[in-house]
Amino acid sequence: MSFSSEVKNELLSIENSPCCKHAQSYGLLLFGRAFSATEFSILTENSAIAGSYCDAVNYLSDKKVSPTETGGGKYKVLIEDPEIINRVFEKLGIAEATVKRRINFANFQDTCCFSAFIRGAFLSCGTVTNPEKEYHLEFSVSTKGLCEDIIKLFDEYEPKPKMTQRSGSYTVYFKSSTDIEDVLSIMGATENSLQVMGAKVYKDIRNTVNRKVNFENANLARTIAAATKQYDAIAFIKEKIGFDALPEELREIAKLRYEDRELSNSELSKMLSESITVSGVNHRFKRLIKLAEELKK
Numbered sequence: 001m002s003f004s005s006e007v008k009n010e011l012l013s014i015e016n017s018p019c020c021k022h023a024q025s026y027g028l029l030l031f032g033r034a035f036s037a038t039e040f041s042i043l044t045e046n047s048a049i050a051g052s053y054c055d056a057v058n059y060l061s062d063k064k065v066s067p068t069e070t071g072g073g074k075y076k077v078l079i080e081d082p083e084i085i086n087r088v089f090e091k092l093g094i095a096e097a098t099v100k101r102r103i104n105f106a107n108f109q110d111t112c113c114f115s116a117f118i119r120g121a122f123l124s125c126g127t128v129t130n131p132e133k134e135y136h137l138e139f140s141v142s143t144k145g146l147c148e149d150i151i152k153l154f155d156e157y158e159p160k161p162k163m164t165q166r167s168g169s170y171t172v173y174f175k176s177s178t179d180i181e182d183v184l185s186i187m188g189a190t191e192n193s194l195q196v197m198g199a200k201v202y203k204d205i206r207n208t209v210n211r212k213v214n215f216e217n218a219n220l221a222r223t224i225a226a227a228t229k230q231y232d233a234i235a236f237i238k239e240k241i242g243f244d245a246l247p248e249e250l251r252e253i254a255k256l257r258y259e260d261r262e263l264s265n266s267e268l269s270k271m272l273s274e275s276i277t278v279s280g281v282n283h284r285f286k287r288l289i290k291l292a293e294e295l296k297k
């Protein structure tokens with residue numbers, strides 16, 4: 001199931017109080033495929049949303065309607081009955097002669113109703129991308145006026161949407177993980193909001209781990225390169241003059257490195273008969289490398 005469908009299922013499971021039922025029904029209808037004096041309609045792949053749309057029409061008109069299944073696994077609700085349309089307009093305080101697809105803010109009794117209305121709108125025309133892939137939540141809206149109205153609705157809230165126009169249709173969208181978490185919470189999809197938060201935390205941890213691994217890999221590469229350089233110098237000295245020709249303090253460390261290229265300088269510092277510091281070990285290797293360079297000349 002897509003993340004959008006999961007969110008919509010969570011939204012559909014919310015129990016509305018009467019004031020919010022009115023607002024959610026309004027959102028569902030206004031953001032459907034058509035909302036005019038001659039037609040209300042919605043086309044959706046989700047049968048539960050089609051059912052919810054019918055409930056909304058029923059709630060606002062007191063008339064029973066039902067969805068029809070169209071080809072390609074889609075569900076359609078088409079209302080052309082003038083009696084139903086007029087009853088709905090009356091309930092929503094819309095004068096038929098002036099039907100425009102704008103939000104009539106008089107339909108909201110309280111802030112809870114804003115949330116319910118946004119929930120209805122999202123059920124009709126919203127999508128949200130899986131947060132593990134991308135952060136994107138949008139409302140696909142038919143007119144510019146309606147876009148501006150949604151943006152106005154979000155004046156009440158922290159997340160501020162952006163608007164864009166694509167081949168004749170309009171989109172109101174959110175792009176940041178925190179905005180998407182907030183919008184999901186506002187609509188009442190708290191579980192899915194937590195999932196967005198979880199995905200963000202997971203991404204942050206993964207990035208930190210990757211940075212740490214890269215850092216350790218780089219360190220390891222430097223250590224190996226240094227040990228190889230020391231080994232090469234010591235092998236050259238052994239071949240040219242032999243370990244016995246070395247002063248005692250260099251002889252012991254040269255033998256240890258010659259036998260094991262993987263020992264770190266810190267391990268070596270503890271293995272010497274006379275314990276010295278790591279920088280002391282470094283210093284001795286520098287002397288050996290210098291000696292090898294001189295022998296090469």
Ligand SMILES: [Zn+2]
Pocket residue numbers: 017018019020021023109110111112113114116
């Ligand atoms: Zn309410």
